[in-house]
Amino acid sequence: MRVNASMIGPTALEGDLRRLLDGLDGWGTFQPISVRFTSRIDVADLAARHQENVDFSDDAVFVINIDPSSPEFGEAAMLDMGRGNFPLNLQDVSRDQYFRQDPRGMATNLLLESVSEDVNGNGVLDPGEDTDFDGVLDRPNILNPVTRRQCTAAEAGTPECSSLDHLVDFYEFETDTLILRPVVGLNEKTRYAVVLTKRLRGIDGEPVRSPFATINHARQNDALAALPQVLGRYGLTIDDVAFAWSFTTQSVTDELKLVVDGINGEGPFSWITDEVPPELSNIADFEVPALGLGNPRIVKFSEIDDLLNIAALLLFIGFGVTDFADIPAQVTALLDGYKSLDYL
Known part of the structure; x- marks a missing residue:
């Protein structure tokens, strides 16, 4: 699956951006992968599965190379899932750091909510509480390690709900969106599968479910054909999969390879070898x-x-x-x- 964005935008700038986006030949090799749910998942259980060990034996979510032509066929990518490879905490925080009277000037990061707007703790967005003017009663994106739930307004400021120590960077509570980030860049021009297993559960204890009648969209049956044969190395079968989809990464080094070909007198840049012929300088003999x-x-x-x-x-x-x-x-x-x- 490659980028296929609508080219219609509300402004000419966005329309141009969308056209350029469609010019990509695949998805990024190091970009986050996100999936949104209709209700809250058990974030504490997911964190325990992915943070307490470095193997894949009990992981709930996988990004697996399913490209038979790849030398790394069947290998799963290591996902960060809150391990700290992508720190979000700001070094310096001040009220007027970005502009005067910034209502989020004391926020400890720029991506996820770290402020509780429910000043009186009644669970309702009252006049004067919406300090970022988004129409949502914001709660900090923090997981209380004791209750294993998102921190409440009453818990704000407690050690268990410190935004510096317990910020959840792989799940956005406000939109129930899971964010997966590969620790190492994926291979270029390679097909991968994102696999959500039945180990991934909601707070009601039930496994997540596919939005379709099957575990994937019917148009991706061929793209995911290799998935069953690679699940075994992770102790899984296709029956353990709740939802899956595939994507193909973009080319990264094609331009560099064309330049090398040009230096060798080949390809569209073959003129390079005549206009800028390679010269071999003296190679020193270290004599050791x-x-x-x-x-x-x-x-x-x-x-x-x-x-x-x-x-x-x-x-x-x-x-x-x-x-x-x-x-x-x-x-x-x-x-x-x-x-x-x-x-x-």
């Missing part, structure tokens, strides 16, 4: 083959860690850094940028 696992012209990065530490230290001293107590932290930050390298 052991550092490059037998190759005298490369050095394994891990073999020269200590040397690079000294070089970085001398570099900062050469720059005239006067706060010597801060140099170790700066050296560490500099070298962290090279950790992805295997060889020099």
Whole structure:
């Protein structure tokens, strides 16, 4: 399934944006995936299943590679689900941080509600309580770990309902929307399935249900054909699935591959090899083959860690850094940028 947005918008700007959106050849590889429910799910149970261990043995929700042509066919993506990989808490909070008399100036994040508007605790939106003018009696998007329910107005300000410690970033209570975020980007141009199992339950204890007569839309039967054969590795069968849908991720590196082809005299950019011919500069012989696992012209990065530490230290001293107590932290930050390298 790819992007198929309506091109009709209330403004020319939005219409143009929608047309550009339809030009994408797939969904984002690192974007959140959301699904809305008609009533509240058991958020505490979902959090326990996904946060208390790192395996998939008792998970309720999966994003699985179902592309038979992919080398990672059948592998499930690790989902954040409140593990803290995408922190939302603001570092500094002040009343006038964004504009004067900001009614949400003391909010601890920019995405989810952290303020209780029910000042008198009567459960009704009274005059003067709607401080963000959205027509909704807002409650903080916080899960009380003791009651295992969303915090109430009476609990606001208690340690159990601290927006810094117990904010739920994978479920929006106001709209009953589940938000899934892959910890690592998905593969490009690959088909995935989002699988909601019957382990995902409402607060009434009943499993969630598909909005259709079957577990998926009929038009996705072919796209999901490979799903039954990959569920077994997670201790599941197709009977354990409550709802599923598929999507295909967009291309990410196609342009770079075309440029490489052009350098090699191939493809639509083949002119590159004539106008900008590649030149091979001198490759130094380090004269220590052991550092490059037998190759005298490369050095394994891990073999020269200590040397690079000294070089970085001398570099900062050469720059005239006067706060010597801060140099170790700066050296560490500099070298962290090279950790992805295997060889020099």
